[in-house]
Amino acid sequence: MEEASWLTTIFASPFAQGLLIGLFFCLIVLVRGFLSRRDLSKEVTNLRSHLHTKLEIDSAENERRKQEIEALKQERDNLRITVQSLNQKPGRKEIRQYYLYQTALDMMFEKAPGFAPAWQITLKEAENLFEKSEAGVVPLLKRLMPSNADKQVAEYEKLSKLSLEDGLTGQENS
Numbered sequence: 001m002e003e004a005s006w007l008t009t010i011f012a013s014p015f016a017q018g019l020l021i022g023l024f025f026c027l028i029v030l031v032r033g034f035l036s037r038r039d040l041s042k043e044v045t046n047l048r049s050h051l052h053t054k055l056e057i058d059s060a061e062n063e064r065r066k067q068e069i070e071a072l073k074q075e076r077d078n079l080r081i082t083v084q085s086l087n088q089k090p091g092r093k094e095i096r097q098y099y100l101y102q103t104a105l106d107m108m109f110e111k112a113p114g115f116a117p118a119w120q121i122t123l124k125e126a127e128n129l130f131e132k133s134e135a136g137v138v139p140l141l142k143r144l145m146p147s148n149a150d151k152q153v154a155e156y157e158k159l160s161k162l163s164l165e166d167g168l169t170g171q172e173n174s
Helices: 002-012 014-087 092-111 115-135 140-144 149-173
Strands: none
Touching: 002 014, 092 115
16 A cells, blocks of 8 residues: 555655646647658658659650650751752752742833833744744754854844834835
8 A cells, every 4th residue: 555655645746747747748749740740741742642743744745745846857857858859850940030030020010111011022022033943943053052142132133123124014014
């Protein structure tokens, strides 16, 4: 019994009672801290898995975009090579030059009012010259090898005189 009285004496003292109440509150705080720590570590694990999943998705998307960019670059280079090869085909430069001349002519028709009649006359003369060269009137060598500028001017003046004389004789006969 002495032992029981010794234990009751200790628990009866106000210091021991305050100590037990303090230890009880410490135990409650310790249990709550442990439970909070467990919940927070679960949440951190969950957030890490979400982050890992997001990084995998972003990585896959970045890889897909890189592959798409590489495919588009390759397609662009192939198209550039195709355009260059098509531009180097025979006749492409001439067609391009023709379009340039046609655009310039259209602009001249709009801008210069006296240009159209002079152009039509010059065009008819050039057509007559080509018809004569195709018929064999003008030698093949003259067609293939252009002469110097003085000879071209003289030939042009000679042809224009002939066309004017043909026009005048046609008017007198009517």
